[in-house]
Structures are given as C-alpha cells and as structure tokens.
Amino acid sequence: MPHAHSSSAASSGGDDLGSTDEIKVFKDEGDGEDEKRSSENLLEEKSSLIDWTESEEKSGEPYPGKLSVKSDLSPVFGKFEPHPAAGFNMGYLVAPYPYPNGGAHPLPVAMTGKMGLPAGGSLSLFCPGGDLGQPPPAHMGIPPPYQLDSKLAAGLARTPMYPFPGGTYPYPMLSPEMSQVAASWLTYGHHFDRHTPSMYPISSAASGFRSPYPTSLPISSSSLSSELYRFSPTLGGGLGLGLGPALVPPPPSKADLDSHHSRYARSLEKGNGGTPNDKPSESSANSNKEQTKKPHIKKPLNAFMLYMKEMRAKVVAECTLKESAAINQILGRRWHALGREEQAKYYELARRERQLHMQLYPDWSSRANTQRGKKRKRKQETTDGGNNLKKCRARFGLDQQNQWCKPCSPESSSVMVSGGLGLLRPEPATPLPAASLVGSPPREPTYVNL
DNA sequence: GGACCTTTGAAGGTC
DNA sequence: GACCTTCAAAGGTCC
Numbered sequence: 001m002p003h004a005h006s007s008s009a010a011s012s013g014g015d016d017l018g019s020t021d022e023i024k025v026f027k028d029e030g031d032g033e034d035e036k037r038s039s040e041n042l043l044e045e046k047s048s049l050i051d052w053t054e055s056e057e058k059s060g061e062p063y064p065g066k067l068s069v070k071s072d073l074s075p076v077f078g079k080f081e082p083h084p085a086a087g088f089n090m091g092y093l094v095a096p097y098p099y100p101n102g103g104a105h106p107l108p109v110a111m112t113g114k115m116g117l118p119a120g121g122s123l124s125l126f127c128p129g130g131d132l133g134q135p136p137p138a139h140m141g142i143p144p145p146y147q148l149d150s151k152l153a154a155g156l157a158r159t160p161m162y163p164f165p166g167g168t169y170p171y172p173m174l175s176p177e178m179s180q181v182a183a184s185w186l187t188y189g190h191h192f193d194r195h196t197p198s199m200y201p202i203s204s205a206a207s208g209f210r211s212p213y214p215t216s217l218p219i220s221s222s223s224l225s226s227e228l229y230r231f232s233p234t235l236g237g238g239l240g241l242g243l244g245p246a247l248v249p250p251p252p253s254k255a256d257l258d259s260h261h262s263r264y265a266r267s268l269e270k271g272n273g274g275t276p277n278d279k280p281s282e283s284s285a286n287s288n289k290e291q292t293k294k295p296h297i298k299k300p301l302n303a304f305m306l307y308m309k310e311m312r313a314k315v316v317a318e319c320t321l322k323e324s325a326a327i328n329q330i331l332g333r334r335w336h337a338l339g340r341e342e343q344a345k346y347y348e349l350a351r352r353e354r355q356l357h358m359q360l361y362p363d364w365s366s367r368a369n370t371q372r373g374k375k376r377k378r379k380q381e382t383t384d385g386g387n388n389l390k391k392c393r394a395r396f397g398l399d400q401q402n403q404w405c406k407p408c409s410p411e412s413s414s415v416m417v418s419g420g421l422g423l424l425r426p427e428p429a430t431p432l433p434a435a436s437l438v439g440s441p442p443r444e445p446t447y448v449n450l
Numbered sequence: 451g452g453a454c455c456t457t458t459g460a461a462g463g464t465c
Numbered sequence: 466g467a468c469c470t471t472c473a474a475a476g477g478t479c480c
Contacts, residue, residue: 298474299472300460301459301473304457305458307458308457312474312475322476323455323475324455324475324476324477325476326455327476328457328475330457331457332456335458347459350460365461367463369472369473
C-alpha cells in the first residue's frame with residue numbers, strides 16, 4: 001500500500017509551499033537512512049533549539065543551527081532537518097527559513113501583523129470595532145503561497161457563516177482590562193507572547209518554549225510513553241514552535257519513543273488488517289474489542305488550526321467571548337487579514353506537523369482515522385426543518401433570510417426566528433422577507449465566485 | 451453525553 | 466480535475 005501521505009500529497013499538489021516538489025524530493029532523496037531517522041533525533045534537535053532559544057534571548061544572536069537558507073528545499077523536507085523556523089516561538093521568529101521559491105523570509109516580522117493587528121498598532125481591527133465591524137474583504141483570504149495566484153485569479157472567497165447585520169458586532173466591546181491587554185500587546189512588540197503566563201507544566205529544560213495556551217493535559221515523559229500518547233501539535237509535532245501545549249513537552253527519552261513507536265506500529269498494523277505475523281487465531285470479537293481500545297490518533301493540525309490555537313486565548317480575552325463558533329469566525333477573518341508571509345509561517349508549521357506525524361505514525365491515514373474515530377461529526381444534511389433551520393440560520397444569517405430554504409423560512413414555519421441557537425446573532429431590525437424561496441438551498445460551496 | 455455551531459485546510463473518496 | 470465529506474480545536478448550547 002502506498003504511503004497515504006506522500007501519495008496523496010503528491011497527487012493533490014500538496015497543501016502548501018509547493019509540496020508536490022517537496023514530496024518528490026522527500027521520496028527521491030530518501031536513501032533509506034534519512035527516512036529511518038528516528039523521532040528521538042528530531043526531538044534532540046528540538047532540544048538544541050530550545051537551548052539556543054534561551055541563549056538567543058540573552059544574546060540576541062541568530063540561530064547557529066545546521067540549516068541556512070537554501071534555494072534547495074530538499075534538506076527541509078527530505079531529511080527533516082531541525083529547521084530554524086522551529087525557533088518561531090512565542091510570537092517571534094528566530095531565523096530565516098526557505099521558501100519554495102528559494103527565497104529567504106526575513107525575520108523577525110512585525111508582531112502587529114502576526115496578531116492580526118494593523119501595522120500601526122491601531123486597535124480598530126480588534127474584534128469590537130474592527131474584526132467584525134467591517135465587511136469582509138472582497139477577497140476573504142490569502143491562500144497558501146503555492147496556490148495564491150490561482151485562487152486570486154479565480155476570485156475565490158468564503159462567505160462568513162456568522163453575519164453581523166449592519167456591520168456591527170453584537171458582542172461586548174473591549175473591556176477596560178482587555179484594552180490594557182491589547183495595549184500591552186502593542187507595547188511588548190514581537191515578544192508579546194512571553195508575557196502571557198503559561199499554564200502548562202513546562203519543565204525548565206523546555207522553558208525556552210513558553211506557551212500561552214492553557215491546557216488541562218499534563219504532559220510528562222511518562223504520559224508520552226503511554227498508550228494514551230497521541231499525536232498532537234501540542235505534543236511533539238510542534239518542534240517547539242510555541243503554538244500550543246503539544247509543542248512544548250520535554251523531549252521524551254529514546255526508550256520512551258522506542259517503546260511508543262513499537263507499540264503504535266503493532267497497533268496500527270493490527271488496525272489496518274494485520275501483518276503476516278499476526279496470529280490467525282485472534283477472534284474478530286477480540287480484534288474489535290482491541291480496536292476500540294486503541295488510542296485515537298488525531299489528524300495533524302493544519303495551518304489555520306495552528307493559528308487558531310495560538311490566537312484563541314487572545315481573542316477570548318480581547319472580546320470577552322467564549323463561544324467558539326463566534327471566536328472562530330473572528331479568527332477566520334484575522335486569518336484572512338494576515339499577510340502572506342505571516343500565513344506562510346503557519347503553513348510551514350503545519351507542514352512540519354504533518355511531516356512529524358508521518359514519521360511518528362507512518363501507517364496512519366485520514367481514512368483509517370475517520371473510520372476508527374470516536375465520533376462522527378456533522379450529520380448528513382437532512383430534509384427536516386429543524387436541522388435545516390440550524391443550517392440556514394448559520395449559513396445565511398438572520399439578515400439573509402431570503403436565502404433560507406422554505407422550511408426554515410419564518411413565514412412558512414412556526415419556528416421562532418430569534419432564540420434557540422444561542423450562537424446566532426440578534427435578529428435584525430427589519431428582517432428580510434422570505435421571498436423567492438423555492439425548495440432547499442443548494443449545498444453550499446465552500447467558496448463562491450465573486 | 452454527544453451533536454451542533456463556526457472557521458480553514460488536509461486528505462481521501464466519488465464521479 | 467472537480468466536487469464532496471470528514472476531521473482536526475474550542476467551548477457554549479441544545480436535546
């Protein structure tokens with residue numbers, strides 16, 4: 001069976017930064033030795049980065065690591081080198097890293113941009129008056145660099161699911177304390193994150209990778225070596241990038257990883273139909289039982305998820321919001337407002353997450369993950385009014401009820417328009433008539449042409 | 451307790 | 466190749 005990651009990535013063109021070529025490099029240059037490179041080596045290199053990060057903070061010296069900016073991408077992908085970008089920690093980048101075009105990304109970058117703030121430091125784009133108070137740009141997003149041109153040419157955009165009628169955002173405005181927080185961000189500049197107290201039990205050895213993210217998951221070397229260990233950007237995939245709790249664990253020992261890998265390899269082999277060495281006497285019932293016990297290896301986080309993980313806490317504090325749906329919409333806008341280079345950092349991080357995930361779980365596939373997942377989200381769209389009500393309201397918003405399907409229309413049903421879904425925005429002053437509604441709405445495309 | 455909401459992106463399946 | 470579906474995170478809400 002071909003490798004799920006490399007095959008799909010190569011066939012689909014990859015997700016970022018010209019990964020098609022990169023994957024090709026990965027496969028072509030892999031003489032076996034590099035591909036067998038163990039994760040503990042990676043983690044050791046992370047440790048060196050940690051050490052360097054701490055020293056850099058004192059001396060201001062650039063990362064003296066193995067990699068320099070090269071026009072050739074192969075070192076990054078093919079050999080999984082400790083990338084200087086791994087020093088991108090707590091809101092500042094510590095070294096240049098290569099881009100597909102061979103160029104170097106000058107770093108550090110302005111943190112106002114990283115935070116989705118205007119370069120001038122104005123608070124106008126904060127959620128109370130900026131993020132949500134302005135209509136989304138015609139071009140909602142900055143696609144990954146590898147597809148930027150094509151998407152721009154296509155004029156693709158995503159329609160927001162949470163409309164804010166009248167260009168106003170109904171959530172509480174920036175509180176005084178949060179104004180201070182916001183101001184402190186601007187004041188602290190590119191090291192703003194280090195002022196955010198970490199809630200993680202980070203060892204002193206890893207303290208160079210401070211994390212602003214709260215977590216309830218105590219991370220220890222023992223937990224890493226347990227069966228409960230699962231891939232997460234916060235657990236080992238982060239390369240110490242400061243994007244979440246998973247990115248800042250103390251490196252597990254070699255024994256831990258050996259044990260972990262071997263157990264997982266066996267687990268995954270069984271889960272994927274077994275190996276020639278599997279005992280044929282194993283009953284299907286036992287197999288199913290074991291399967292249910294297998295830890296769920298989650299997908300590596302994509303660029304936006306990494307961005308959300310990093311920025312969520314700030315948005316929550318800034319907007320005094322807790323509803324993730326609303327927060328995610330804010331983050332979605334901020335994501336689109338990010339500069340191309342800023343986004344590229346997250347695409348780079350996401351790529352590394354996937355690379356590490358591939359190395360840790362070479363037999364993992366999203367397909368198997370879906371089949372064996374604990375939950376199955378997002379029921380298929382049904383024709384019942386209740387479900388469509390949620391869909392239409394969420395999809396089009398209360399100010400675009402003319403686009404609701406007939407069952408959802410307030411004129412054709414007795415369903416209350418306001419109330420019910422707590423996440424929905426307040427009813428507009430003058431609801432649009434539910435005219436020209438015929439049948440159910442078409443399945444919404446992810447993007448719409450403008 | 452679990453589905454749902456919301457966001458973007460990755461991956462895999464289908465046609 | 467286009468399109469569709471699911472799942473990653475997150476926490477409030479609803480059933």
